[in-house]
Amino acid sequence: MRIVVCVKQVPDTVEVKINPETGTLVREGVPGIINPFDMHAIEASLQIKEIAGGVITVLTMGPPQAETALREALSLGVDNAVLLSDRAFAGSDTWATSYTLSKAIEKIGADVIICGKQAIDGDTAQVGPETAEFLNIPHISYVRKIEEITENSIRVQRMMDEGYDVVESSLPVLLTVVKELNEPRLPSLRGKMAAKKAEIKKWGQSDIMADESSLGLKGSPTQVKNIFAPDARSGRKIFEGTAEEQVDALLKELRELKCL
C-alpha cells in the first residue's frame, strides 16, 4: 500500500486579530504547527500501514521552514518526507496548491491519499477534493471511521450534516478526515532521534514537471483584495442580581428584540 499524507504547517494563531486603530494584524510570534486535522491524517496512515503494510510519504508545500512539520511527521513513524518549496509556488490559492500537490503525488505514486478536513488558518476544505479531481481519482470527505481496507477497495464512514453515510470506494482514493477518526499518537524518543537525521526530499517546479502558468500567484484564479477586522460586538450586557433577576432581565431583552 502506497500512502501519501498531505499536511500544512499553519501559524498557531487563532488569536490573530486586527488592530482596529492601525488596520494591521496583531499576532504573537508563535511558531508553526502541523494543522490539527492533519495530525489525524498522519495517525490514520500509520494505522493503515499497521493493518495493510506499505510505505507512507508525508508531503507538504511551503517555505523551507516547513521542514520542521515534516520532521515532526517523521518522528511519528512515517517513512519518507517531501517538501515542495520553490519561489514559483508563492502565492498559490487552493486551485494552484491542489495542482502542485497533485503533480507531486503523481511522481510519488499513491493508492491512498489522506488529508485533514481543512486547515485552521484558511478553513476552506477545498484542497483535498480539488487534488482528487486533478488526479482524476474519487475522494471521500469527512471520514470519521475506516471500517475496512483491502488491496483495491476501502469502506469508511463519512460524517454528514444529519448523520453519517457508509461509503465504499475503489483505490486509489483520497480521504479527508475529521478529528473523530482517531487519537494521534505521541512521538517516541527513538522516532525523534531518527527524524533528526532523516533525509527530506526537496522538490521544486522542475522536479514535478509542473506547468509554470498553473503555479503560484500566476496560476491562482482567486486573489485577496483586502483584509479587515470583523464588526465589533456592541452593547454587551452582563446582568447582575439573583439568578431569577438575571433570567428576567435576559428574557426582557430577548422579547424587545422579538427573539422569543
Add this chain to the structure above:
Amino acid sequence: MPLIVDTNKCTGCGECLSSCPFDAIVIKEGKAFINEYCEFCMTCINSCPEGAITEVAEKDPGVERRGVYKGVWIFAEQSGGKVRPVAYELLGIGRRLADDLNTKLSAVVFGAEKGEAEELIRWGADRVYLAANEIFEEFNDEPYSQLLTSLIRENRPEIVLAGATAIGRSFIPRVAARLRTGLTADCTSLAIEKETGNLLQIRPAFGGNIMATILCPRTRPQMATVRPRVMKCGMYEKDRAGEIIDVKTDGLFSRTKVLDTVKETSDISANLQEADIIVSGGRGLGDPQGFKLLKELAGLLGGAVGASRAAVDSGWIAYRHQVGQTGKTVCPKIYIACGISGAVQHLVGMQSSDIIIAINKNPDAPIFNVATYGIVGDLYEVIPLLIKKIKEVKGI
C-alpha cells in the same frame, strides 16, 4: 499582485516581520525578503515605515474572455428529493446579484421532483435545470461534479453559488478544479463591484478573527460556497413563472458507493449549520446528565445542541455536536453557551453568531468577552428557571 521590497529603501528594521500573518517575511543580509509563504494580503505594505514594500501590477490576460459568460446560477441541494432550506437563501442573494448585473437567475437541482423545481421558481429563479437520475438518490461526489461541470461548460454562467454544507463543500471544489476557475469557501457576504462587474466575495479567515475580500478577476465562472443561514431568502411569489429545463444525464459514473445512510438526529438535533438557536454545553456541566437539561431548553426553543471540546473529549456527547476549531463553525441567530469558559479554540467556532448568551459561574470567564448577554450563576439554577419562564411566555 506580487509584492516587492525596494532594497534601497529597506532599513532592515523588521517592522514588517511582525505584521505578517503568514511568517512570510525574513531578514536576509540586513534587508526584508518576502518568501513563498506570502499570501499577498498586503498587510506589510502599511507596516513599513520607509514605504519600501510595494505591489507590482500585472497584466490581466483573461479579461477579454469574460464577456461570453452570463447569468447567475445557484446549486439547489436536496435530500430525500426535497430541496434544502439553504437553496432558498441562495436564491435570495442570487436574485440580488442577478438584478445588479441585469441578468437571469438559474437554479440547478439534481434528483428532486418537478414540484420542487416549481418551488424554486416561486422563490426567485427564472430558470431551473432539473436532472432526474437515480444516481442522485445518494450523494456521491463524482456524478454531482461531472454533471455540474458539463452544465457550466455548456451554458457559461458568470457566477455559480452553492451552500457551504457537507455536500457543497465536498463536491464543488472538484467542479472548480476541472473548470480551472476560482472558488471561495464559506462566504458570508457577496456583492458586485461596480467598476469591474467582479463578484466581491467576503469570508472569515483565522476562525472569524479576520475578514477577507476575495476576487476571481481573470476566470469565469466566479464560484463561491455560502454559509447556510447567513443570507436572507428572497420574495416568495405564488404566481411567478419560469422555465424548467430537463437535463440529460448520460455518461455519469461513480467510483464511490453509498452503502448505508444513518440519521443521528432522533435524540438531540445536531444539525448545527442550519439551526437558528444553539444551546451549547461545556465542562461546567460537570457530567453527561447536564445535556438532558440543555436538550430540554433546545427543544423548547426549536434549536440544536452544541458542545465544547472539553465536553466531547469527556465522552458526554458525540463529536458531531462539537463547536470550535476542531469541530464545526456555526453562526446561529442565538448561541447559548452554558458552562463554557470560552477558550479561543471554542470562540473561533461561534463568535460570528448574531446573539451570544453566556451562562457561567465564573464572572471572569473569557466567554463573557464575546457575549451579548451574560448571566453569572450556577447553570443548574439558571437553566431550569429559564425553561420555566420561557414556558410561561409561550403558555405551555
